Amino acid sequence: MFERQLRIEDVPLARRADTGAASAGYAAWLNTGWEGFHQQPATADQLEQMLQSHEIAARVLTGVYDDSLPAGLVDPLLPVATYATFAKTLNLGPGPVPAHLITMVTVRPTHRRRGILRELMTADLARAKAAGFPVAALTASEATIYGRFGFGRVTEQQTLHLDVRGDVRFHGAPTGSMLQVPPHALAGIAGPVFERFHASRRGSIGRQEAYLRHATARWGQEGPDPDPKLRAAVHLDVAGEIQGFVTYAFAGWEPKPVTLTVRDLVATTEVARREIFRFLASVDLIERVSYPFAAANDPLGWALEDPARISYTGREHGLWVRVLDVPAAFAAREYRGSGSFALRVTDPQSLVSGSYTFAIRDGRAVISESAEDAPADFSCNAATLGPLLLGACGVGELVSAGLLEPSEPAALASLAALLDLPGLPHAINGF
């Protein structure tokens, strides 16, 4: 399927020897990726900003080039497809594990459906497995693309709107204090606060350094340019320790309702999160506060005397996870109690096909691989492993959906008792 005139190349994070500016190859790759997401070509300053951040993240960039295009009409440095990866961590409950993150997947409209994504993805997932990553993750523009590559949906997010007209009353009394700070004051705060949140929240995905540039207003929402509209505040607990921060921007007098948009909100405790919303609700001349990374089961409604002040729009899938190593990944999540079962996995990419025996004692599992045709209590496709790993839904729901098949219907209750976890995984950022 993959055509001979198409060439796959790694694109170095290179600079010109004479000026130190981004190389022409890097600029062509970035602009092609940006075009895929309908952004304008990067200015010289934006190129420099992006190159710096890609250097810090040690991103691996790949481009696909079509040597059959007429050189006089098309710059041969311009790829027809882009793909990028970098390493971060994913919290599986007990804590974060290494995760191979995939991003900037674009294919030019002239080259769609010619197997380019399949070729890139197949080779990359095999490389990530060989490098020892237990999981890969991505965020998807469309839900129907990545299941075929073994990715399963593990988080959802929605925009929470809090109507702040009149007196917004919370059940709990205010605690600690809020402090408005200039965004640049978050330089030494945003990273450590996020790391504490990340260490404690199942489903949280690590942040690249670009998030710090956004939090400190060096980068705006539209691109890597300063953002003079950004405002910031921190929450201090009664001991004076910073337990959270928020960045937000005034969305304008029109359209109504007059809205404050939260750009980023990280809190290490639910109390800090509640106090940050109490602060946002107290900003004068504002009718609505909107927060785009609320969980499907966001707890804020329980904190308000009038939960009808909250409404939601734009519920969408967030993180998609692909298990690359069943024993390593599933040994890093938690279980309830003790027990055992065997799971058979079929995998179109043959990365994790096999039968696995789970021996669970006091909430932790040891997983061993057995012969592929060994009898199994359950079977599933590789794409079901992500939600199973993160506890993104109950075992019963996976069975009802036809994603997990028990050999005996009676086995369902004991598997659910071992695997079902309280609450849902949630990520407060993409990448």
Ligand SMILES: CC(C)(COP(=O)(O)OP(=O)(O)OC[C@H]1O[C@@H](n2cnc3c(N)ncnc32)[C@H](O)[C@@H]1OP(=O)(O)O)[C@@H](O)C(=O)NCCC(=O)NCCS
């Ligand atoms: C998604 C995208 C990268 C696909 O690239 P592509 O090279 O055309 O894909 P391929 O030809 O390799 O197709 C691989 C498989 O995915 C399927 N597929 C590709 N794009 C799809 C889409 N948008 N919706 C559903 N299925 C899709 C193909 O039908 C094919 O299925 P099959 O092999 O099972 O028959 C391309 O459409 C694109 O650039 N989209 C916009 C950017 C984007 O969505 N990026 C992802 C977030 S980073």
